[in-house]
Amino acid sequence: MLIEPVCEIEVPRETVLQVLEDGHGPVNADGTLRRGYFFPVDSSQALELLGCAGLEAVEESGVEDVILDEASDGFLGGASDRLAIRAVRAEQRFLRDQQMRRWDSSCCLCGRSLPEELLIAAHIKPRWACTEVERMDTLNVSMLACLFGCDALYELGYVVVGEDGTIEYGPRRSIHVEEGLRHIVGLQCPAYRDDSRLYFAWHRKHHFNTQGEHR
DSSP states (O other), X not given: OOOOOSOOOOOOHHHHHHHSOTTSTTBOTTSOBOSSSOOOOOHHHHHXXXXXXXXXXXXXXXXXXXXXXXXXXXXXXOTTOOOEEEOOOTTHHHHHHHHHHHHTTBOTTTOOBOOGGGEEEEESSOGGGSOHHHHTOHXXXXXXXXXXXXXXXXXXXXXXXXXXXXXXXXXXXOTTSHHHHHTTTTOBOTTOOTTTHHHHHHHHHHHHHHHHHTO
16 A cells, blocks of 8 residues: 655654553564554554654644645534644744743844744744754754844845844845844844854855855
8 A cells, every 4th residue: 555644753763662552553562663564553652752753733823734635523624624734843832932031022133122922933043954953952043033024034044143243134135125124234133152153154154155056
């Protein structure tokens, strides 16, 4: 039988053996893994393994939906609703709370103190480019950025943080955002420190190299 996986996940063998019960599913009675491809797994243990891989069985914004062709028996939606499985960044909620406490609900780019719902935990080095060790370096790999444009301006390379921690013009320019850039260029980024310096350097180098390739 050929199947198309929703997504592939990796969980260390030691973690799998700690979560799953001996003698059931893919685990032998002696605590070793059985050889094979498909084994039944208790739903609660399956959810725990998904959590170990960075996934949660909850809905969050900012993630991709995997739409199922057929609704399950317990689906309570209407004709205009769709049943979806969502992959969620496991550390996101913790990351945001941590950064809120650290920066006192202030954007690390424009410096404005704002309501919490207008601030997000932005990765200094994109999450997709981080190793698992870097993703867990939550204090240094992220910062608070506001939804008034700072998050997008940084992420897209309109602004970068220089070697001395000063916010500078990035390689991406547009007359439509010049006014917004003038308000933050020249400010000191409080998230720039010795432990975060390499993450900012990666972001700066990546955008200048990528923009050069597109010219």
